Amino acid sequence: MESSMKSLSLDRSLYFKSFELFIERSTEHQCMKKFLDENLPDVVTGIGKMGATCLNVLGVGSGSGKIDFEILGKIQSKHPGVSIHNEVVEPNPHQISKYKELVKEKGEDLNISFTWNQLRSEEYEKQNKERKESKKFDFIHMIQMLYFVESVPDTVKYFHSLLETNGKLLIIQPSGNGGWHSLWKKSGSRFPTKSGFLGVQKVLDEMRAKYRIYELPSDMDITECFIEGNEKGKLLLGFLTDVADFRKTAPVDLKAEVLHYLRHPPCSREENGKVIFNNDLHFIVVDN
Numbered sequence: 001m002e003s004s005m006k007s008l009s010l011d012r013s014l015y016f017k018s019f020e021l022f023i024e025r026s027t028e029h030q031c032m033k034k035f036l037d038e039n040l041p042d043v044v045t046g047i048g049k050m051g052a053t054c055l056n057v058l059g060v061g062s063g064s065g066k067i068d069f070e071i072l073g074k075i076q077s078k079h080p081g082v083s084i085h086n087e088v089v090e091p092n093p094h095q096i097s098k099y100k101e102l103v104k105e106k107g108e109d110l111n112i113s114f115t116w117n118q119l120r121s122e123e124y125e126k127q128n129k130e131r132k133e134s135k136k137f138d139f140i141h142m143i144q145m146l147y148f149v150e151s152v153p154d155t156v157k158y159f160h161s162l163l164e165t166n167g168k169l170l171i172i173q174p175s176g177n178g179g180w181h182s183l184w185k186k187s188g189s190r191f192p193t194k195s196g197f198l199g200v201q202k203v204l205d206e207m208r209a210k211y212r213i214y215e216l217p218s219d220m221d222i223t224e225c226f227i228e229g230n231e232k233g234k235l236l237l238g239f240l241t242d243v244a245d246f247r248k249t250a251p252v253d254l255k256a257e258v259l260h261y262l263r264h265p266p267c268s269r270e271e272n273g274k275v276i277f278n279n280d281l282h283f284i285v286v287d288n
């Protein structure tokens with residue numbers, strides 16, 4: 001690791017500003033919506049014990065809850081008349097407030113109750129273990145959050161162990177064939193953050209877990225990253241590398257390598273004068 005570079009994700013407010021811009025410049029949430037509309041209904045059809053009157057759902061790293069809320073809607077439409085209890089594990093208080101606002105706005109008539117845990121996944125696990133609690137869940141999801149955990153294997157194993165009979169765990173992260181993996185395989189060892197998302201499939205294989213991967217296309221317009229002094233480009237480049245102000249703080253050779261690599265296949269393609277980054281996603285559905 002090079003000493004002058006700092007992880008963007010350590011600066012919560014800058015991180016979320018960059019994340020919001022990423023959502024604006026990419027088809028990330030549209031891609032997730034497509035999976036939720038076209039594939040999730042089949043995935044959640046079989047969850048729940050025979051005759052269950054309530055389904056327990058756990059969201060880990062929920063952010064502002066936009067995607068979680070869609071998931072709850074899909075589960076409810078496949079299990080009409082069954083109530084849902086949704087537990088949220090999210091360390092950022094600002095994101096939890098946004099999620100609560102969303103629930104107030106859209107969730108009043110729904111038969112869904114919530115427990116809010118303003119905790120990191122590691123703290124939630126520790127708390128459960130101290131209380132000797134191991135509540136089981138019919139559906140657990142970890143959406144674009146495994147980069148931040150201390151140990152991907154421990155996190156995946158622990159949350160998989162909380163699955164109820166017929167339960168499913170959904171992990172959403174960048175595709176193994178997309179730009180994120182290419183960039184982080186090439187230069188990630190020199191970035192200050194470890195690249196947790198690279199090893200999830202290996203962990204599942206070692207666990208001998210039964211899983212299925214759906215791969216869906218997604219794009220991100222990163223043209224502004226190549227315009228020196230462009231504020232939005234600075235945020236996007238920071239988001240891609242998880243380095244705050246990458247252009248200013250990265251060593252010259254790393255900056256040249258990343259800017260060159262990002263601009264070409266397999267990371268990106270040029271289209272109508274724009275640089276389009278491959279943001280394809282993997283939707284990994286793990287059985288109990």
Ligand SMILES: C[S@@+](CC[C@H](N)C(=O)[O-])C[C@H]1O[C@@H](n2cnc3c(N)ncnc32)[C@H](O)[C@@H]1O
Pocket residue numbers: 019060061062063064065067089090091092095119120121122143144145148149150
């Ligand atoms: C990239 S955002 C994804 C948010 C949301 N799931 C989505 O896809 O829109 C990652 C989220 O994980 C949360 N997070 C970071 N470290 C975490 C941890 N150790 N345990 C649980 N959540 C964490 C962050 O606060 C943030 O809300």
